[in-house]
Amino acid sequence: MRIDRRRRGVLVVLISLTVLLAVAIGVTVGIALASVKNIREIGRSTGTESALPSVLLDRNGKTITELFGDEKRTLVSIEDLPRHLIYALVTREDQPFFEHGGFSLWNMTRAAANIGLNFVTGGRAGYFSGASTITQQLAKMMYTDQSLTISRKVKELWWALQLERHLTKYEILEEYLNRMPFGHGAYGIEAASQFYFGHSATELTIAESVLLVLQLSSPGYLTYSPIVNPESARTLQLQILHEMVELGYATQEEADLSFHEYWANHDYTRSATTAAFLERLENDPAPWFSEHVRIRLQEELLLGSANINTDGYRVYTTLDLDYQKAAQRYLWEGIKNANETYRRNQVNNEERVERFVPMIDLLALGFDIEDIKVGTERDQARAANYFREEMSPLIDAVSMFLEFQEQDPLRQVTKASYLENQQLAQRTTVEGALITIENETGNILAMVGGSPFESRNQNNRATSAFRPPGSSFKPLYYSAGINSGLITPGTVYMDSPVVFWNNDGTPYVPENYNGEWRGPTRVRYALATSMNVVSLKVFDDIGFTDALNNAGRLLGLNETEMAERGFEPRYPVGLGTVSLSPLLQARAFATFPNGGREVVPISVRFIEDRRGTEILNPARDVAQQLVRKGDDAQILSPQAAYIMTSILQSTVEYGTLRNRRILVGGFGDMAMAGKTGTTQNWSDAWTVGFSPYMTTAVWLGFDRGGGNSLGTNQTGAQTAGPIWAWYMKEIHENLPPREFERPPGVVEVTITSETGLLPTEDYRGSTIEEIFIAGTEPTVFDTMEDFNDTQGTRVAAEYSRSFSGGNSVADRLRGLGLLSTSDRTPADTGTSSYQGTGNPFLDDPDTAPDDENAPEDEPNPMLD
Template sequence: MFSRKKRVLIEIILVFCFVFAIIIGVAIGLAIATTKNIQATEKIGEYQPALPSQVLDRNGELITEIFADEKREIISIDELPKHLIYALITREDQKFFEHHGFSVRGTLRAAWNVLMGNYFSGGSTITQQVAGQLYADRTKITLRRKLRELWYALQLERSLTKNQILELYLNREYFGHNTYGVEAASQFYFGHSARDVTLAEAVMLVIQLANPARYSPIKYPERVKKLQYEVLQQMVNLGYVTKEEANLSFQKFWNEYDPTRSNIASAYFENESKAPYFSEFVRQQLEEMLYGSLDINRDGFIIHTTLDLDYQRAAREIMDKGLKKVNETYQANTQQRLSFVDKQFVPLVDILALSFDIPEIRAVNAQQLKNGMDDFEKNIAPVLDVLALMFDSEEINFIANMAHAQKAQEAKKTTVEGALITIDNNTGHILAMIGGSDFTVTKLNRATQAKVMPGSSFKPLYYSAAISSKKLTEATLIYDAPVVFWNEDGTPYTPSNYMGRWEGPVLAWYALAHSMNVPSLKVLDMIGFDTAINRASRLLGITDPEQIRKTFPRKYPLGLGIIGIAPIQMARAFATFANEGKEVEPLAITYVEDRRGNIILEPEKELRASQKREGENIQILSPQSAYIMVDMLKRVVKSGTLAWSRTTANDFDGMPMAGKTGTTQNWSDAWTVGFSPYMTTAIWFGFDLPGNSLGINQTGATAAGPLWAEYMKKIHEDLPIKNFQKPDSGLTEVKVCRKSGLLPTEECSEGTVDLFFLSGTEPRRFCDLHSFEKKRDEQLMERLKRAILTEDINIDYRLPEIEENILEEYRLDSELEESLKSSMDGNPLLD
């Protein structure tokens, strides 16, 4: 073992060698730096700090920022107040403007600490800190790292000005709470730009650079308050500010300090999106477009989107109100049903349980269990959460997580959710998107990802195919009566209408406007499954043959919307009608810029080029057929299932509207999908898990319809009124008898209606239904008169015999006659 004197001598020699090595290294570095531009200079120009990507709406308003762990905003040194620079120099490097990249005293002190095995700090200049961040691993406490920092610090000083080094430093350094760079830090801590920081705020920011975990003003206000005062006094001593300025700023800072802010706050968690479901939709799409070559969280993209935040705010307000009302009504309906069950059946069940000694089925036991679970969730689960956090116990964590999982699963069954999406009819731009009640609870975007049944709102899709085939017109007479349809597998299907009512012969436009099931299924039967599925899949944007096969069952319930699709698909289908039959592809991103303003992606330009290459293939149905569908759906709003909603919206202040409601079996889903000449909106209410009912009083017409109408009126307030585009040729408008659909005569006592027809399909016969009825009535009256004049009054109540040629014109076809002989109960799908 060495004696104490020898050990000291050895340490002195080592220090001397180290200092000598530094001097030689510096000298060599200076020599090389003056003669050769090395790799560091090249890297400096290439350096790009991590930046969040900004998502902008179509008017340039910020929707949100996307970042992983570094919240940063770049700001120029010229934009920062001088007292911020002075505070930084005072705290971190008082000789910054005098040295050439390193401090001899600081370097020697750092070397001594390394030799002694101590952590060294405070020995690096600002330039060395930047060099260390860029070119060295600052987590390693070695002489090699220190020499590397020193070398690159010299290169930085040679390549950059002092102000450029400060700008690099202030935009790169970590300021705590997931904020990187002085601008992001100022926004997080003080709620305003670093351009506007006060003297005391500037000092508070630079204090974070040394140890943000220890000196956080949110976590440790008293600790950092003392240090802040000391730094301010240092600035006074250095002549940067007066004592009065320092004291006034200090007092003002703490007088306005908010002590209530959560001590776990961070920029990541406080990054609130104004449209969270849309922002996540955009993020997912962009990641697919980038193919992993770039990082949306760090590369600082400017993402220009189609969203309109004014429409989005209106949508959020409408859906919040709607979800609240629909859930309250659902709860009231549920309570009413439970009260009925408790009153009628609970006593009987309890008697059976006691009589046969089966305690497990006692209703009182079930109620006690439910009450116990409710009490656990309300009073015990929150305590478990706190205990789990305090003691990090796996057992407590397991119990708490199980309790929350059970509650979440139950909520999916008993909480009404909803979705709304608005798209531009011509461009497909997504203008508003609501994917559910709360993005923080579940990120499932029901507007784009949910597969829910559209009910009767699906009917217009195959009606349009029937119109295009010329087998159906608005004036086609269809008999609404009980009927049996036979599926391809030989099974019967017997639908019925709302409340089991039948209306007899009705025109096609009326059947659609009032969402009559049997006439609609006869339209489906008229064109066949292949034609209906082909049209529906194209309108919904489903192109994969296997997906088409899975989505559309070849059974008659298909005609009543028993398929799984998303609201965005229904919106694009209806927008096609308003877009003169041309395909509408929903679009969220118009173009993307990199941090320098260079356009790197243009999804909209690519889409338009693709549509141009497709040519006539994007024409799903002719403009004439599309206009007839618009006319039929306008009648839904005027006199059908959306008539009441139209009234509540004051007739949309004159703006033409068209749409369709939909309600699925057992009132599980409620829809309204409708459009103006400008845009289309789909609204859906229902449950995340099947098997529940909104209630008989919550249909598409009553739950979704009024909200759709209120929202559409709101977003059209500043738009000029215009009509739907009508083709110049190929259409014929004809006035027909409202009852028969034929050309009217003076005997058509029930009025007339103006309908549109594909040219050549318009009616050419005059209505003789009313003349037939008149002749029948006249013959009956004549027989009654003759009977009354006879001595023995003998009235024959049988219908008079009608001439064979008159009967022949009104004889039902054999299929309809057979269908009228069948009368089987079916479950209604309501609107």
């Protein structure tokens, strides 16, 4: 039902009178308070305790950075600011500013009328200015809290009157412009101008001045930010410019020219960052860590009325600045090299496609395959994109039909074409992250969130880059089998073609990277060299529930978080299709050298106030929390943790990190262990490893997967491995050499290399020294009868499995030389939902080509 004009007018008048009555009462009280004797004098720097920035210190007492906000700014004299900035301010905020004495009945009446009109019309009256004058806003900023109470409003009025009594109008404007928040963490007109426009406030144009003034109405919500909401900012900016023209503060030509010039050069791609970050970057040697700590202080530790920017806290962190500098140096060099390789591969692939377009046309003509014809239908400039998107499957099929070999040029072209987004190569950037934590305490010693920190690169990938870990996920469930006694380092699995059957009857077929099979393989060797088929059999034998729950506990994830990270009961998860961050990976791996006890990463040790009094001690709180958890904090037995450490040390000795150890000249007498990981199409590269002192996780990849590839054979060992190895070598140089401490309950037994059983007296084959949790070591001898009774039962069964039936799937798999495992039962909690016969993750390519020469009879590094 429409409201007639008469009733609408009555409502507006009633609401306006109500507001004016409340204001009149407040003004009266304010004037009365102003007349009270013994009121302290007001000046341009009185009214607040002197502000001190909070200081972040590293674990050795070195200053990392200062956290500051509104009190650390560059002050600008009102005389140096352009006149049109003042005109824009009073036009938007307080038109009768130069006439009133601190408050304005005109402002209050106009605001009341606008409120009433918007109430009646359902918000169709448009924008309106607030009732507070510029002086009142400054008083509120300097002397009152932010509560919405009558008491606060009365205080605001009183302080506004005091400001008007003691300061000139231009001094009030100067204080106002140098103090007020302008959004994105920018306090003061100079910081705001530098942030939004990249130049001093003394150089502001009319259009820029209006944009900055617009930020004053909602600096926390960024309603009119040209970065976050450019359309809203543009619309209101035009309105204010029009009003300035009407008031005589600018000509129409000046306003139009300034408006169009600004938006013609506006950067619409700029991310919404905060100005305080940018100012602090110049002297911050650990910006990602500082921001990580700042967020923790604001959201978890210093709650209530605490202000980390002005209260002068001394925050004693866990960071080691020397480690941080080394981490940044090696990671940035690795990222640079990876980007060069990525771009070189993209260029090579495109050139290869162009070179073979005539051959493709010839093939199309010879076999009359119209769909793959290129030259006569599309020019050379579009050939690569067309080839990738439309022709590759057809070419590949024809090549297989004609039995072209993998190394043939046409097959190489087809393989190259499967790399998606080649046309985006120059706009895609390889990124990375590195994090180091102390094994015993969980102290974060170094944190690098990516390539050099800047306004457009603030994403802390060390904590927020959730990417598939590939084979670096395997130790997180292998350890469940070791802990339960289901497997030992000497347990033998058959590395042979295998098929896992899904609920819907479709097969899941894992493949080895090089298409070869090792046959009987012990668990130690399988994990050290990252063999996928054996790993999936281990994953299956442990059972999805136990395997994933163990991984979740190591990572510190609850059930909801596990679901969010992709912990599903299906086979591909065993090859690392979940999503993890470098911080989570480091936390999980640090559990192994920590004797199987839970590790909780921390960044703050303790906090003092400005008087030197300790007010918080997060490090002590976490330690006490773990003590209270008791046995619940013991994720793995000390014996299982030690054996997992031993197996992962084999990775460095002869597995996928062997060549990285050789590259850096070894680690001296310092024990090292680790695991690499590579995801499909070489999209992500991981290396996670540890010493008896600390654990480091390194990741390289892309912020957005999208089919991007680091390049053929750019594996975790090849790409992330050198960063990890060089960095770990440097930060351990001044530490006393240490070995991993063996707990009681671990026994050493001589076993045969082939079967993992005890050698007989007349055994002539190779043997090794292996370690076991006491009670899980083999007790039978390596004879054919004993082998069949124990390990041989599994191996012989896997040898004997074969397909039956004549269906097309079976025929196809038989043609590829694969053996059926139709007698294998699904894992205990479900089977894979993966469709088709392909494997989304090939066997971890870290094993090839430069790491494929591991010795047949590898030594046990824990026993040398």
